Amino acid sequence: AQRVTQPEKLLSVFKGAPVELKCNYSYSGSPELFWYVQYSRQRLQLLLRHISRESIKGFTADLNKGETSFHLKKPFAQEEDSAMYYCALSRPRNTDKLIFGTGTRLQVFP
Amino acid sequence: DTAVSQTPKYLVTQMGNDKSIKCEQNLGHDTMYWYKQDSKKFLKIMFSYNNKELIINETVPNRFSPKSPDKAHLNLHINSLELGDSAVYFCASSQDWAETNEKLFFGSGTQLSVL
Numbered sequence A: 001a002q003r004v005t006q007p008e009k010l011l012s013v014f015k016g017a018p019v020e021l022k023c024n025y026s027y028s029g030s031p032e033l034f035w036y037v038q039y040s041r042q043r044l045q046l047l048l049r050h051i052s053r054e055s056i057k058g059f060t061a062d063l064n065k066g067e068t069s070f071h072l073k074k075p076f077a078q079e080e081d082s083a084m085y086y087c088a089l090s091r092p093r094n095t096d097k098l099i100f101g102t103g104t105r106l107q108v109f110p
Numbered sequence B: 001d002t003a004v005s006q007t008p009k010y011l012v013t014q015m016g017n018d019k020s021i022k023c024e025q026n027l028g029h030d031t032m033y034w035y036k037q038d039s040k041k042f043l044k045i046m047f048s049y050n051n052k053e054l055i056i057n058e059t060v061p062n063r064f065s066p067k068s069p070d071k072a073h074l075n076l077h078i079n080s081l082e083l084g085d086s087a088v089y090f091c092a093s094s095q096d097w098a099e100t101n102e103k104l105f106f107g108s109g110t111q112l113s114v115l
Helices: none
Strands: A003-005 A010-014 A019-021 A024-026 A032-038 A045-049 A072-074 A083-090 A104-109 B004-007 B010-013 B019-025 B031-037 B043-050 B053-057 B064-070 B073-078 B087-094 B110-114
Touching: A003 A083, A010 A019, A019 A104, B004 B087, B010 B019, B019 B031, B019 B087, B019 B110, B031 B073, B043 B064, B043 B073, B073 B087
Parallel strands: A010 A104, B010 B110
Antiparallel strands: A003 A024, A019 A072, A032 A045, A032 A083, A083 A104, B004 B019, B019 B073, B031 B043, B031 B087, B043 B053, B064 B073, B087 B110
């Protein structure tokens, strides 16, 4: 069965520090992977998806099939990055369900 | 123990029918949500209830009506189903309103197929 694991419930860093939010998955095929984010007083939104290979707000995430991971990274955290982050997985068909991790709260202190 | 459970997981039905998707949370949360996963796998909020009171009502057809008999349940009723309603629908809950940065707990999704 497909599963997404975000081992950290809370990650606290100081502004300017590097950030890595961990996401591991279990899936035997070729998954699609996503990071969703919810900032305070905003709606849940898609941050990035692995097939786009883009960097959004300085965040990147590389799919590592060997380690079955899709960690979210940013070299220098900003206070405005404080939010809830959810990793999600899906099979490739566009009708397939997203499967969510339990979320990691990122707190960036000044 | 499943924290947020929605039923059914899969629903296949004919155009024009009326159907309901049920959602229950046993976390004691005050706020519940319905999201729709579109074809690009973007999640879009449809409705949110806080303590049985509707607080978010996005632009969705009025064929969609949420019903919250108590704060542990938020059901989604859809009238006169159309082909375009085929999607995955997620229920979620949070202790308080998620826009205050509360953590969301998601159900496993209901895949609706309208034929």
